Amino acid sequence: MDNLHITTLAERPELAQALDRMPDTWPEFVLEDLVGWANFPRIAVEFPEFVLVATGPDGSVVARAYSVPFELNAPGRGKLPVGGWDRALLWAFSDLRRARTPDTVSAIEITVATGHQGKGISGRMLAAMRENAGRHGFGEVVAPVRPSGKHLRPALPMEEYARLTRPEDGLPEDPWLRVHVRAGGVIDSVAPVSMTVSGTLEQWRAWTGLPFDTEGPVEVPGALVPVHCSPAHGYAVYTEPNVWVRHRV
Numbered sequence: 001m002d003n004l005h006i007t008t009l010a011e012r013p014e015l016a017q018a019l020d021r022m023p024d025t026w027p028e029f030v031l032e033d034l035v036g037w038a039n040f041p042r043i044a045v046e047f048p049e050f051v052l053v054a055t056g057p058d059g060s061v062v063a064r065a066y067s068v069p070f071e072l073n074a075p076g077r078g079k080l081p082v083g084g085w086d087r088a089l090l091w092a093f094s095d096l097r098r099a100r101t102p103d104t105v106s107a108i109e110i111t112v113a114t115g116h117q118g119k120g121i122s123g124r125m126l127a128a129m130r131e132n133a134g135r136h137g138f139g140e141v142v143a144p145v146r147p148s149g150k151h152l153r154p155a156l157p158m159e160e161y162a163r164l165t166r167p168e169d170g171l172p173e174d175p176w177l178r179v180h181v182r183a184g185g186v187i188d189s190v191a192p193v194s195m196t197v198s199g200t201l202e203q204w205r206a207w208t209g210l211p212f213d214t215e216g217p218v219e220v221p222g223a224l225v226p227v228h229c230s231p232a233h234g235y236a237v238y239t240e241p242n243v244w245v246r247h248r249v
Contacts, residue, residue: 006054008053035196071100105133187245191241214231
């Protein structure tokens with residue numbers, strides 16, 4: 001898209017409401033992750049300089065990108081966490097509370113508004129996120145990537161899926177992983193418990209429109225892996241794996 005204007009929320013605080021109301025295509029159940037529910041809204045308030053907003057020629061919000069700083073090399077850490085997205089959020093706000101000095105920026109979300117996908121905007125937001133981290137003195141951006149094509153192959157283990165490449169150029173088969181690798185990112189590892197959504201069978205029926213009446217794995221549209229359903233005990237749990245990608249700034 002031409003005439004795309006990308007700024008931080010700190011520079012354009014008046015866009016906060018439009019950022020929240022931007023139409024997107026996230027599955028409803030993903031929004032029920034409790035770590036995200038409790039912490040995601042805090043990013044715009046406490047880390048507005050790490051929130052990017054893109055506006056089109058008419059001034060409307062067409063994309064957003066959230067990131068958070070944390071101390072990766074703190075005692076007991078050092079490696080990208082198996083807890084992925086959830087853990088990055090928890091580390092960021094824990095470090096903020098304890099006044100630790102962050103050394104790494106983690107992507108949390110890059111979303112393009114409904115109707116504007118397929119125009120190369122996501123890659124531009126990723127580049128802007130890296131540039132923003134560099135302006136703040138960071139040397140690395142890490143991303144717990146949610147591969148955009150994985151929901152089409154929910155039974156395939158993420159470790160296998162993340163390593164699938166195209167024969168013509170050796171780039172990842174997955175479109176979103178491919179954007180990251182083309183931008184210079186390096187696939188590091190799988191975060192097998194990056195996000196967890198648990199709920200009653202009634203909640204899952206409301207979120208998905210599916211019956212959730214059969215014991216075992218249930219394939220849900222938009223889910224990267226099957227949801228574990230236990231009618232005997234009245235609950236279902238979704239544990240989403242993501243793929244850690246590292247970007248030098």
